Amino acid sequence: MSPVSIEITGRPASQGIGIGKTKRLVKKQQVIQPEKINPADVKYHLEKVKKAKEILNSDFEDLKKLTKDPEAEKILEAQIQLLHDPELEKLINSKIENDHYTAIYAIFSSFNQYIEILNSASPDWASERTIDLSSIRDQFLKAIENKKERFSVQSGDIVFAEEISPTAMIRLSDVKIAGLVLQKAGLTSHAVILSQSLGIPCVIGAHWNKTALRDNMDAIVDGTKGKVILNPEDNYIKQFKSLQKDQESKRKTILKWASKPNRTKCGSEFTVRANIEFLEELPRLVTHGANGVGLLRTETLLFEAEEFNVNDQVEFYKKVVEASGDYPVTIRLFDAGGDKLLSDYETEANPFLGWRGIRMLLDNKSLLKKQLEAIYRLSGNYKGRVKLLVPMITGIEEIESVKSVCAEVEKKLKNASIPYDESMQFGVMIEVPSTVIMAQSIAKKVDFFSIGTNDLTQYTLAVDRGNDKISDLFDSDHPAIWKMIKMTVDAAQKEGIPVSVCGEMASKPEAAACLLGLGIKELSMNPASIPGVKSMVCNKTLLEMKKISDEVLKSEKVSDVHRIFKNGLKEK
Amino acid sequence: MHARPSSVLVKEASGFQSEFFIKLHGYKVNGKSILGVMTLAAEYGAELELIFEGDDENEALKKITELFNNKFKTD
Numbered sequence: 001m002s003p004v005s006i007e008i009t010g011r012p013a014s015q016g017i018g019i020g021k022t023k024r025l026v027k028k029q030q031v032i033q034p035e036k037i038n039p040a041d042v043k044y045h046l047e048k049v050k051k052a053k054e055i056l057n058s059d060f061e062d063l064k065k066l067t068k069d070p071e072a073e074k075i076l077e078a079q080i081q082l083l084h085d086p087e088l089e090k091l092i093n094s095k096i097e098n099d100h101y102t103a104i105y106a107i108f109s110s111f112n113q114y115i116e117i118l119n120s121a122s123p124d125w126a127s128e129r130t131i132d133l134s135s136i137r138d139q140f141l142k143a144i145e146n147k148k149e150r151f152s153v154q155s156g157d158i159v160f161a162e163e164i165s166p167t168a169m170i171r172l173s174d175v176k177i178a179g180l181v182l183q184k185a186g187l188t189s190h191a192v193i194l195s196q197s198l199g200i201p202c203v204i205g206a207h208w209n210k211t212a213l214r215d216n217m218d219a220i221v222d223g224t225k226g227k228v229i230l231n232p233e234d235n236y237i238k239q240f241k242s243l244q245k246d247q248e249s250k251r252k253t254i255l256k257w258a259s260k261p262n263r264t265k266c267g268s269e270f271t272v273r274a275n276i277e278f279l280e281e282l283p284r285l286v287t288h289g290a291n292g293v294g295l296l297r298t299e300t301l302l303f304e305a306e307e308f309n310v311n312d313q314v315e316f317y318k319k320v321v322e323a324s325g326d327y328p329v330t331i332r333l334f335d336a337g338g339d340k341l342l343s344d345y346e347t348e349a350n351p352f353l354g355w356r357g358i359r360m361l362l363d364n365k366s367l368l369k370k371q372l373e374a375i376y377r378l379s380g381n382y383k384g385r386v387k388l389l390v391p392m393i394t395g396i397e398e399i400e401s402v403k404s405v406c407a408e409v410e411k412k413l414k415n416a417s418i419p420y421d422e423s424m425q426f427g428v429m430i431e432v433p434s435t436v437i438m439a440q441s442i443a444k445k446v447d448f449f450s451i452g453t454n455d456l457t458q459y460t461l462a463v464d465r466g467n468d469k470i471s472d473l474f475d476s477d478h479p480a481i482w483k484m485i486k487m488t489v490d491a492a493q494k495e496g497i498p499v500s501v502c503g504e505m506a507s508k509p510e511a512a513a514c515l516l517g518l519g520i521k522e523l524s525m526n527p528a529s530i531p532g533v534k535s536m537v538c539n540k541t542l543l544e545m546k547k548i549s550d551e552v553l554k555s556e557k558v559s560d561v562h563r564i565f566k567n568g569l570k571e572k
Numbered sequence: 573m574h575a576r577p578s579s580v581l582v583k584e585a586s587g588f589q590s591e592f593f594i595k596l597h598g599y600k601v602n603g604k605s606i607l608g609v610m611t612l613a614a615e616y617g618a619e620l621e622l623i624f625e626g627d628d629e630n631e632a633l634k635k636i637t638e639l640f641n642n643k644f645k646t647d
Contacts, residue, residue: 081582081606
């Protein structure tokens with residue numbers, strides 16, 4: 001009798017279909033009991049610690065050679081340093097020599113002692129990812145138990161984990177795994193971004209731990225739909241295999257569009273840029289045909305940096321600009337708050353209507369100044385290629401306040417004779433309905449508009465997309481949203497400033513065609529979507545796209561817009 | 573002290589023969605131990621006492637002082 005098939009639903013995180021054998025990566029919370037040894041065995045146990053350290057050291061060194069990511073290299077270097085910490089060594093050895101504990105308990109308790117001290121000294125150290133003491137402790141323990149299967153994931157495995165650390169992800173990226181299923185992790189976590197850039201199908205928020213999952217079961221991961229099937233029936237496997245083949249050949253055909261010129265069928269030019277958050281994504285700028293970065297998200301910098309300093313920021317931005325060839329990079333100021341709330345801030349009743357984006361920055365002038373200084377310094381080396389984008393603007397007062405802080409930063413740099421781009425473009429996000437209504441006045445004050453369609457949708461339709469009961473109301477194709485985009489474009493054209501769209505909408509081929517029809521010339525999206533969007537808009541004339549947008553603007557219901565996008569326009 | 577500057581400090585200090593200790597609020601740690609330095613929980617602006625003992629103590633002092641002045645940037 002064949003085993004029962006089990007289906008697990010999660011959230012789609014990285015497209016594609018993976019078929020393989022299950023493999024769990026479970027963090028075992030092991031507790032080592034204090035056990036005493038015969039004093040005659042002290043030497044043997046000291047030697048054991050030394051050997052385990054050597055094994056771990058060469059493991060880390062090997063990994064360091066493997067990775068090309070400077071951030072990952074730093075993490076590994078810090079881990080190696082910790083491994084050779086003289087105080088840690090003293091503590092472990094003394095527990096063996098003086099207290100006659102086993103090597104394994106000496107390591108376990110020594111690490112725990114430091115974890116405890118650090119927890120009480122600075123409670124936020126644990127959130128730093130640079131040095132993960134408990135993970136090194138566990139690796140040390142495994143090395144001393146001489147467990148060979150320390151990392152036994154094989155090519156073709158579908159890996160199930162609670163979440164995945166950056167180091168584990170580096171290891172996994174070396175083995176060609178068939179899929180990744182995570183219980184936790186967000187759509188913008190390192191693991192997810194990396195699986196996207198490596199083309200590994202990934203599903204997150206899948207509670208596989210609540211099922212009878214064992215290792216070595218047959219499994220299918222559908223990263224496009226966010227589904228996992230354990231013990232699939234044979235005909236199911238067949239179906240998915242042919243689907244996988246289709247997707248693969250489709251992906252290859254579409255990817256060819258990446259390198260084609262950005263021209264519509266009638267020869268009109270447009271620009272497609274990438275939304276970027278992590279350095280790992282940068283190689284995709286070239287492979288997917290992005291004309292630079294239309295939206296650089298900087299929140300991770302703020303959340304992950306141990307110390308927020310100007311130089312580190314400049315370094316980060318520099319890497320992004322360098323990877324963009326001759327194209328520009330639009331840097332958005334920290335858009336923190338809402339769903340990305342900092343942990344030590346109080347929770348708000350309505351975070352999306354609360355203290356976020358530029359509201360938070362204007363209350364945190366030193367933070368704002370540091371970021372502006374970094375961006376200005378950068379602009380000095382790349383004149384004309386760095387643009388500044390301000391999030392969550394609701395009115396002209398905020399623009400004036402930000403500009404006065406900019407003036408202070410400019411003055412400081414001038415006094416210090418540090419060069420900056422004096423004509424750096426200053427733009428605002430159009431994501432709150434008030435800015436659409438006031439668009440023409442705002443257009444007089446800024447150099448460009450960037451429409452954030454996700455937030456514009458949620459604020460216009462009063463829908464919290466995270467709320468399951470109403471999330472089906474969240475639809476950027478609502479005619480009201482299209483009318484607002486039209487209003488924004490009209491205002492911008494009257495004042496002669498450019499408009500780009502950087503929300504999810506731009507990444508949907510049909511909607512992208514409609515945006516060009518409205519007169520928008522610049523789209524920014526996640527790099528993976530660029531080829532697909534180009535395959536659509538390069539095949540249409542501007543007139544055809546204008547007809548689509550005219551029709552969409554006449555729509556009265558969401559379903560009308562859906563129908564237009566689904567069926568295309570009837571030839572007359 | 574945060575992980576990254578601690579790491580830079582320990583790396584530099586370990587290159588010297590001299591013993592190196594850091595004192596803060598009467599608490600003394602081994603400056604060549606990353607765990608030791610991290611447990612100091614030194615905030616920005618805290619006053620630290622640096623103690624070097626050994627043959628190359630002067631060179632070590634010079635190098636480490638430089639490091640503090642450059643805010644732990646090495647290049």
